[in-house]
Amino acid sequence: MFDLILKGGPLMAPIILGSVVGFAIVVEKFMELKSLKTDSYSFIQEVFHCLKANRVQMALDLCEENSKYPIAAVFKVGIERRYMAPQRLEKIMEQVGNNQIQKVERYLGAMASIISIEPLLGFLGTITGLIQAFMSWERAGANITVSALAAGIYQAMITTAAGLAIAIPLFLCYNYFISRIKYMSNELTNHSVQFIELMIEMKEAGKL
Numbered sequence: 446m447f448d449l450i451l452k453g454g455p456l457m458a459p460i461i462l463g464s465v466v467g468f469a470i471v472v473e474k475f476m477e478l479k480s481l482k483t484d485s486y487s488f489i490q491e492v493f494h495c496l497k498a499n500r501v502q503m504a505l506d507l508c509e510e511n512s513k514y515p516i517a518a519v520f521k522v523g524i525e526r527r528y529m530a531p532q533r534l535e536k537i538m539e540q541v542g543n544n545q546i547q548k549v550e551r552y553l554g555a556m557a558s559i560i561s562i563e564p565l566l567g568f569l570g571t572i573t574g575l576i577q578a579f580m581s582w583e584r585a586g587a588n589i590t591v592s593a594l595a596a597g598i599y600q601a602m603i604t605t606a607a608g609l610a611i612a613i614p615l616f617l618c619y620n621y622f623i624s625r626i627k628y629m630s631n632e633l634t635n636h637s638v639q640f641i642e643l644m645i646e647m648k649e650a651g652k653l
Contacts, residue, residue: 452596453603456570460563460604464611467559470552471618477549478625485514489636492520493643499652501527515545515629516636523640527653535641542633549626553619560615567608574601 450457488511495504501524508521522541526534578597647653 452599454600460566460607463559467615470556538637563608563612567605570604571601
């Protein structure tokens with residue numbers, strides 16, 4: 446393996462560096478998403494039940510105890526500012542939800558850049574390797590041998606293969622993360638709407 450890296454030439458250094466950073470982000474994201482619970486149906490029902498029973502402090506305590514749910518932060522600010530006009534409260538809860546999503550999206554921009562750059566570095570290695578091979582051919586003239594061309598051809602093939610081998614799994618992981626975050630965002634929006642509707646119902650019933 447080390448011999449192949451050496452034959453890939455100097456461009457293998459940034460390609461390998463990109464792979465280290467990219468897969469470090471993958472590990473971090475998998476751990477983060479694993480720690481965040483999105484199956485929050487029971488928690489949401491408990492909060493709504495407490496609010497309907499006018500047990501506001503208990504609802505706040507539930508949000509504090511269940512911070513592993515992104516929706517908990519949204520509900521907490523909604524409960525604390527429940528007397529606001531529904532339109533204003535909706536905007537505040539939406540902003541808190543966006544902040545929760547932005548936390549989860551951290552480093553995904555860097556990951557997307559690495560996915561784009563890795564194949565380009567590989568293709569650059571292909572071009573420089575072919576240039577090296579043709580220069581060797583030009584110097585050798587009619588006496589050219591396969592061994593004289595081998596260094597450039599090795600560099601061309603190895604860098605391309607390395608760039609694609611790194612970019613493809615990173616791309617699959619990136620799409621998985623994006624789908625999970627999109628699902629989380631939709632859940633936050635839907636539950637926030639349910640919360641606002643509950644506040645409106647309670648105000649109309651004189652319970653708030």
